[in-house]
Each structure stands twice: as C-alpha cells, then as structure tokens.
Amino acid sequence: MKKHLLLLVALIIATSASAQEFYVSASGGFSIGSAGILTGTSLNADQSKATNHYGSYGEGINGQIKAGYFFNEMFGAELGFAYLHGSDQNISYYKTNKSDAGAESISEYTDGTGHGRAYGLTAALIYNFNQHVYGKIGAITKVGGKTEAEFNRETYTPLSAYGIDPILSEGKADYHGRIPLGFTATFGYKYRLSDNLNLFAEVEYLGINVTRDNSEYTELTITTPAIPAGVVGATAVPSMVWNLGDAPLAHPVFGTIAAPSEISYVDSLDPLNSDPSKSLSSTVPYSSIGINIGITYTFGKK
Template sequence: MKKHLLLLVALIIATSASAQFYVSASGGYSISSAGILTGTSLNDSQTKATNHYGSYGEGMTGQLRIGKFFNEMFGAELGLAYLHGADQNISSYLTNDDGDIKEYTDGNAHARAYGLTASLIYNFNENFYGKIGMVTKLGGKTEAEFTRYTETPLSAFGVDPIKTQGINDYHGRLPLGFTAAIGYKHSLGGNWGIFAELEYLGINVTRDYSEFAELSITTPATPALPAGAIGPNAVPAIPAMTWNLGDAPLNHPIFGTIAAPSKVTYEDSLPQPNNDPSKSLSSVAPYSSFGINVGITYTFSKK
C-alpha cells in the first residue's frame, strides 16, 4: 500500500504542474470511531472500576490541500493535516493474588500529530463530491501525563504507597491507513468557493519508542520498625526521598534502588521474563475517527 501512496502522490504532482488546480484550507473536529479500551479508572474509594473507550484521532483538526481535476468528474488531491487531539483516559490498576489493589495509575493522554493524505475525487454533480484515498503520519507524538501509586509491604503499618509522576511522549512507526469523505461545495463567484465534508479516517499507529519529558519517584516516610517487622534487623525511621529524571540512582534502605530509564523501545518479540526496563512489547494506538471539515477553496484560472 505504501507503493500505491507514492504513485498517487507522483500522479497528483505531475498533473498539477501543467493545468488548472486549486488550493484549500479547512478546520474541523473529529470524534472516535469504533473506539477501543484506552483505560480503566477507579473511584476515590477504589470500590468501582469504569472502562473508558476512545481514539487518539479525536480532537480539533486543520488541513491544507492542493488538487487538480483531470476533467469535470475526476480529480486528485494532496493534503497536509494537523491533529490537536482531545484527552483520553489511560488509567489502569493491578491487583495481588487476594484481589487487593497493589498499584493504581491515574492518567490522561492526547495526540499531537501531522499527517499526509492522497485522495482521488469524484464529482457526483456540480455541488456534491466524494473522495477516497490513503493517509500516513508524518510526525508527532502521543503525550501521556500520569500519577502512579504502588503499595508496598509497609502498607500494613500505615505507610503511604510509592508515588510516581511523569509525562511520557510516545512515538510510533510509520503507519498507513484509509480515508474517505463525502462533501458539498458552493461557488462564491470568481475563483473562490466554500465546502463542508464528512470524513472517515481508518488508521492505527504501532508504538516505536517513548521518552520521558518529566519523571519523579517519591518514596514515603517510614517509621522506625522493630526487628522482625520486615526482616531480622530493626529499621530506623527514614524520611521521604525523591528521585528525579536525570539523577543518579537512589539507594533506599528499604525499597532498594530507585531509578527508571529515560527511553523505552518497543519490540514485537522479547524473551520472558524481560529483565530490561528499557525494552517492552509494542502495542497499537487507535487513531481512527469520523470528522467534519469546513473550509474555503481558491481555484486558479486555466492557462
């Protein structure tokens, strides 16, 4: 399909150079289509779990396009698009063997992405038209902001969980998807016109790597513990400690080494158990959406 996209791009460029063509600019909003599970949140008392579904393709959009009609009915178009994605809930939790919650992550993520579309256009009549083509992502990221609480064996003594906060930027592999639209255009006289269209984008992005923009891990203050409480030796009171991204590893007397890699790469296959924190199995982020675009067109005069 990538070869087909390149051929379509070459065709549009070659034909646009020799005859009448148009440019357009539009803005709009997209909603998720066939949203998949993005996260599961808990209420404040952690007695109720709620699933959240969505797509990172939801949000405000903007597009710049150039196009050329080969005749009165058929044409082709190239578009450069920007997505300012809406927040998606990515909360999650883990339980121990007894069903008690041992870790809870409260988070949201949104996309900031640039895309390229190449489409063929068919005019049903003077006003209504349809489009079908391919879309790929040129750049951007999915930015996730989260707070994670991890229980420890000291929870039995009333000690707070370990708190991890951060902002993680996810980058994906080059994707290829499908786009289709149906629209209505109206001439304003002269070379100007306006249009409105309904558009579908079907595209998913496979994770490639992620980098932390911010990260901190805070261990709680612990009281003095007698011998036998968590080991053979007594443990003195220990104040809260915080490790920040870029610091040397923090050696905690109870919790051990506190640190995290600044970058994680995602692979399709890893040995198990995976003891390398800088590598993880890849997953797919949904970007499919339904959207409405409204814009203005300028058609250049024939030579």
C-alpha cells in the same frame, strides 16, 4: 496524418476547456473517535469499582491544507497536509496482587491522561457527482507527532498494611509510533462564491492505527514515604525523592530506585524480560469521523 493531428488537437482543446485546472484549499474541523479501543480503566475514590474507558487518539481539532488538479469536470486528484490537536483520553490502569492467603488487593494504580499531536499526509482521488456534491477516496499516513501522556502513580508495598503511604510517581512521557498507512473517505458539498472561490463542508472518515515504537520520559519524580522507627528495624527512614536525570537512588528499604529515560517497543520479547528499557509494542487507534469546513481557490475555470 493531417486528420489524425487535427483530431488530437481538437481532443486536447476539448479536454482543456472542461478542466478545472489547479486549486488549493484550507479547512478546519472537529472529529470524534471511530473504532475506539479500551484506553484505560479508572477506579473510584475508595477503589471499590473499576470503570472501562474507550476512545481514539484521532478525536480532536484538525486543520488541513490541500492542493489538487481536476483532469476534467468529474475527476481530479489532490495531496494534503494536516495537523491534529487531539483531545484527552483516559489511560488510567491498575494492577492487583494476590497474597499467600488468597486475598487480592490493589498493588498499583495509575491515574493518567493522554492525547495525540500528529502531522499527516493524504493522497486522494476526487469525483464530482454534480457541480455541488463530491466524494474522495485515498490514503493517509502520519509523518510526525507523538502521543503525550501525563500520569500519577501509587505503588503499594507490604508496608501499606502498617499505614505507610504508597510510593508516588508522577511524570510526563512522549510516545512515538512507526510510520502507518491508513484509509480516508470523504463526502462533501461545495457552494460557489465566485468564479474562482468555493465554500465547502464535508464529512471525512479516517481509518488508521499507529504501532508504538519508542517512548521517553520528559518529566518524572518518584517519592518514597517516610518510615518511622519500629516498623522496619530500629532506624527511621525519611521520605526520599528521585528525579529524572538523577543517579539511581539507593533506598535502605525499597532498594535501588530509578527508571529508564527511554523505552523501546518490540514485537517479540522474553516473557521473563528484566530489562526495563524494552517492552512489547501495542497498537493505538487514530481513526475518526469528522466535519471540515473550508474554502477552495481555483486558478482555472470550468
């Protein structure tokens, strides 16, 4: 029994001697989109050419704070908190309309941009290849944030054939997603500045997608054009404006004008759904490849 106790004590002492103990780190960096999808389709000035735009909302500037513990000189684990300040992505799109004669025309065009603002948590295992080179593998999830969109929309009507301007809509909307789960992998290099302080640089891959859950307009204005007498009936119709929060606008030509302040996104829906507050959900990418630079402070020595 005494031999076993002595062996256990010796093992604990040997393990403690090689452990790096607890550490904290802070870093910042920039990431580019990875595995991007089609985010928007823009039109040129005369609407004669459409151009696709691809991207990921994971592109942008990020900051991270992490804490970890090394069980020995090679293996460790860490938890991290990160913030993403995403770059603008093109989310423009257009709709076409086919007339009874078979001719097609642009019926609606939206010029818009969107960007991500996200908070995330990471959990990873660490392996030191040597005193300088290390690798990490783990999981990531988003715990807060949103995708912000800003847009200007032109909706063409049959009156456009008479030279009447389209209906103009402009606004801002916030999109919120369901809690996702993704994958993270890191390869880095650290340089010892002192016994407790290290400078590091790393390449980090994040693979994560966010499924849309709901959205809300934070700003919205819809402006209808003025219609002179003689175009529709004998009475002229002045330009009218509807703002978010106003009672529905009863327009004599275009009917009731308003928009839901919130939209819920679901996975199944009647294809003839007429409820503007519900829509089919979609998934947007937040995957990225980035470079981070930071410092690590270790409370224990090797």
